[in-house]
Amino acid sequence: MSDEQGYDALGARLKEFEGRPAAVAGTGKDPVNAPMIRHWCEAMGDTNPAYTGPEAIAPPAMLQAWTMAGLSGHQDRTGAYDELLGLLDASGCTAVVATDCEQEYLRPLRPGDEVAFDTVIEEVSGRKTTKLGTGYFVTTRTDVRVGGEPAGTHRFRILKYAPAPRPPAAPQRSAEPGKPGALRPRPVVNRDNAGFWEGVAAHRLLIQRCTGCGTLRHPWLPGCNACGGLDWDTVEASGEGTVHSYVVMHHPHFPAFTESGTGPDGSDGGAGADGPYAVGLIELAEGVRMVSNVVGVPYDKVRVGLPVRLVFRRYDAELTLPVFRAVDR
Incomplete structure (x- = not known):
C-alpha cells in the first residue's frame, strides 16, 4: 500500500471518531474561585475592576481553565480521544501543536460556581500538508454548564502531524567578518509588534498608549489590557x-x-x-x-x-x- 493510500485509509478511520464523546459529565476540579481569578489577572496584566470585589465575575477567557485536568487527569474521559491520538501516533503523526481555539460565552461565571462539562470530538480534517509536516487537524468542543444551565462553549484545535524532514543546517555565519561565533537569533516580528521594531531600527523605544484610557503597555498588544480598547498611539520612552x-x-x-x-x-x-x-x-x-x-x-x-x-x-x-x-x- 502506498503512502497516499495509507493516508486515505487512515483518514476514513479518523472520520469515524467525529461525534464521539471525549468526556461525559465531567466536573471541574475546583469551583470558580477568587485566588485563581487573581492569579490569572496578574499573569495577564488585566486590571478590570469587574474581576475583584464581592460582585466579582471570572474573566470570560478563563472558561477553559475551570475544565482543565491538570497533571492527574480527569476521570470522565471516555477513551475515544486517546484512541484517536493512538491511531495518529501509529501512523507516524507523533508531533502535535495547538493551532487555535474559539470560545462562546453564555453567562458569567462567579466564585462558588461548580462547573460541569461534556466534550465531543467535533471534527477531524482530511490530510493536510503544512510547513511543519503532514497530518490532521482535530477539533474538540467542550460545552460548559453551571447548575445545568449552559455557561459557554470552548472549541480547541490541534494539528497532529508527521514532522517534515529538516534540511541540512546551513553553516553559521560569524557575527562580525573574520570573527568566530554565531549570529544572535532574530526577533519575531509580526503585525502586532512591527511598529516597535521599526522604532528600534530608528533608535527610538516606542511604548503603546491606549487612546481611550491613556494606559501605557509593553510588550505591544493588539488591545488595551485596562479598558479593552483597540485604538492606540505611541510615546517615546525617555x-x-x-x-x-x-x-x-x-x-x-x-x-x-x-x-x-x-x-x-x-x-x-x-x-x-x-x-x-x-x-x-x-x-x-x-x-x-x-x-x-x-x-x-x-x-x-x-x-x-x-x-x-x-x-x-x-x-x-x-x-x-x-x-x-x-x-x-
Missing part, C-alpha cells in the same frame, strides 16, 4: 529606568548571546565571549517594564534598584537591540 528584577545566565554558554555588541560610543556589552551575563526586568520611568540585557557593569554588581539608561547596541550588520547600561550613582 530611556531612564531601574532594574526591577534580574537573573544571571551562567550555563550553558551560547556564543550568540554572550559575545559583545557595540554601542554608539564603540563600547562593549560588558560580557566576555563565555559570559556570565545579566538579564534584567527593567522598569522604565514611564511605568512599564521590559526584559533586556544589563550592560556596562560586571554581572555580579547588578542589583535590584540599579539605575540604568537605554542604549541601542549593534550585534551584527542586520541586528540592533535596545539594552540598558548601568548609570553611576
